Amino acid sequence: MTDDTPPRKTPTACVLIIGNEILSGRTQDINLNYIAKGLAERGVRLKEARVIPDICDVIVETVNEVRAQYDYVFTTGGIGPTHDDITAECIAKAFGVKLVLNEEIRAMMLSRYPQGQLNEARLRMAHTPEGATLVPNPISGPPGFRIGNVFVMAGVPRIAQGMFDAIKHTLAGGPPILARTVLCNLPEGTIAKGLGEIQSRYADIDIGSYPTFARGKPETNLVSRGLDRDRLDRAAAEISALIRELGGDPIDIA
Amino acid sequence: MTDDTPPRKTPTACVLIIGNEILSGRTQDINLNYIAKGLAERGVRLKEARVIPDICDVIVETVNEVRAQYDYVFTTGGIGPTHDDITAECIAKAFGVKLVLNEEIRAMMLSRYPQGQLNEARLRMAHTPEGATLVPNPISGPPGFRIGNVFVMAGVPRIAQGMFDAIKHTLAGGPPILARTVLCNLPEGTIAKGLGEIQSRYADIDIGSYPTFARGKPETNLVSRGLDRDRLDRAAAEISALIRELGGDPIDIA
Numbered sequence: 001m002t003d004d005t006p007p008r009k010t011p012t013a014c015v016l017i018i019g020n021e022i023l024s025g026r027t028q029d030i031n032l033n034y035i036a037k038g039l040a041e042r043g044v045r046l047k048e049a050r051v052i053p054d055i056c057d058v059i060v061e062t063v064n065e066v067r068a069q070y071d072y073v074f075t076t077g078g079i080g081p082t083h084d085d086i087t088a089e090c091i092a093k094a095f096g097v098k099l100v101l102n103e104e105i106r107a108m109m110l111s112r113y114p115q116g117q118l119n120e121a122r123l124r125m126a127h128t129p130e131g132a133t134l135v136p137n138p139i140s141g142p143p144g145f146r147i148g149n150v151f152v153m154a155g156v157p158r159i160a161q162g163m164f165d166a167i168k169h170t171l172a173g174g175p176p177i178l179a180r181t182v183l184c185n186l187p188e189g190t191i192a193k194g195l196g197e198i199q200s201r202y203a204d205i206d207i208g209s210y211p212t213f214a215r216g217k218p219e220t221n222l223v224s225r226g227l228d229r230d231r232l233d234r235a236a237a238e239i240s241a242l243i244r245e246l247g248g249d250p251i252d253i254a
Numbered sequence: 255m256t257d258d259t260p261p262r263k264t265p266t267a268c269v270l271i272i273g274n275e276i277l278s279g280r281t282q283d284i285n286l287n288y289i290a291k292g293l294a295e296r297g298v299r300l301k302e303a304r305v306i307p308d309i310c311d312v313i314v315e316t317v318n319e320v321r322a323q324y325d326y327v328f329t330t331g332g333i334g335p336t337h338d339d340i341t342a343e344c345i346a347k348a349f350g351v352k353l354v355l356n357e358e359i360r361a362m363m364l365s366r367y368p369q370g371q372l373n374e375a376r377l378r379m380a381h382t383p384e385g386a387t388l389v390p391n392p393i394s395g396p397p398g399f400r401i402g403n404v405f406v407m408a409g410v411p412r413i414a415q416g417m418f419d420a421i422k423h424t425l426a427g428g429p430p431i432l433a434r435t436v437l438c439n440l441p442e443g444t445i446a447k448g449l450g451e452i453q454s455r456y457a458d459i460d461i462g463s464y465p466t467f468a469r470g471k472p473e474t475n476l477v478s479r480g481l482d483r484d485r486l487d488r489a490a491a492e493i494s495a496l497i498r499e500l501g502g503d504p505i506d507i508a
Contacts, residue, residue, distance in 0.1 A: 021462055022287075022303075024290060025287055026433070026462075026464075027287075033281075034279075046277045046278070047307060048304065048305065050305075052302055080442050083449060084462050120447065156467075189376040191336075192334075192336045193374065196336065206338075208275055209338055210280075211410060
């Protein structure tokens with residue numbers, strides 16, 4: 001790379017978690033955290049996530065809102081064989097295209113199910129919006145799909161995460177979003193003023209302050225996030241110096 | 255209650271999780287699940303949740319969008335003493351009111367902190383939007399607040415959950431949203447058709463189908479949710495009969 005190389009931009013993303021089971025409290029979502037970490041590694045900035053119910057109008061409207069707003073959209077949930085699995089048809093509706101039988105998926109399913117088992121309900125999973133490409137399913141069952149900037153994945157965590165891993169390398173990411181953590185044995189309120197001053201000198205870095213009582217006393221995790229390793233190192237050094245100045249012991253977790 | 259009593263409506267709610275740490279993948283949110291369960295018990299339907307970053311314009315815009323759309327809004331995160339704790343000022347901005355020093359919180363903090371420790375940063379936590387009432391903090395630190403239909407709570411799970419528990423009884427809930435689960439040792443695709451037929455006869459009940467491999471083989475949890483215990487019992491009985499008809503063993507988890 002020469003100095004003339006324009007800096008790569010950081011694309012943006014939104015995750016849509018589609019599922020009544022999350023909103024009812026039946027299920028604790030763990031896909032968002034997995035996807036969020038993967039996107040940061042890949043240099044894609046996750047700007048928003050939404051949990052929405054299995055209601056077609058809501059899915060259509062939300063998908064159309066966020067796909068216009070962000071570079072990438074990732075959906076999880078609602079791609080099985082039952083009546084509440086309506087994601088594929090809603091995505092087709094959002095894009096104004098037909099839901100069509102995908103011969104590749106059908107062939108996969110024919111080879112997977114014993115004769116007679118590939119019933120009408122299961123064949124619903126072989127339908128994708130016209131123009132979609134497939135998102136491999138490395139775990140079990142039919143694939144997800146991509147249409148435009150929207151990736152449609154399963155909800156079952158093992159499968160959702162396998163699908164995400166399978167397409168992660170295809171994302172046009174920017175430089176990885178790096179993090180640097182300093183743990184501090186002082187409460188937030190003690191370091192808040194100095195920390196705000198450091199933040200004001202590092203406009204390119206997001207400094208987050210996260211209190212914790214995990215070890216039975218008030219501690220604070222100070223997390224700097226940004227694209228430039230040197231700047232993060234400098235911010236972390238200033239944060240450590242501030243903590244020492246205030247009588248604390250910084251632990252640089254890196 | 256007589257037959258003339260109008261049925262109580264089910265109010266709606268939205269949860270806003272405010273925090274870069276969730277979007278970066280640093281932190282796995284567990285507050286949404288807790289609040290979701292509590293709302294269902296209280297007879298409030300959680301219709302949406304969003305995770306948004308610590309960016310004031312985004313917070314203001316999102317709060318104003320969802321507070322107009324739902325009966326209740328619950329926010330978590332961003333109410334500490336550091337520069338990234340901007341929720342209170344953003345909520346004030348969303349409501350078009352001033353952020354003012356709350357003497358009740360200030361008095362609480364004065365009694366809590368040793369002399370000289372109640373610095374300017376900590377005093378930020380004693381500020382609430384004009385007209386707000388307090389949400390008790392039964393764990394540690396300053397309270398949250400309520401303004402209009404928006405409840406503003408901490409992000410640290412123990413505190414967020416304590417605050418939610420402290421205000422839950424004040425919500426004008428409808429009848430509790432009940433759930434009835436039948437576990438089935440058949441894969442989803444086998445029962446999908448019959449299940450869809452049952453769903454079509456129970457418009458007042460949401461039947462969700464959730465595949466699991468938790469016990470090493472494909473099983474399906476069939477969850478019926480609704481307001482009427484008898485109708486749930488009848489739907490569960492029909493689901494169990496369907497499973498038996500298809501050669502499976504239903505387990506009524508209730």
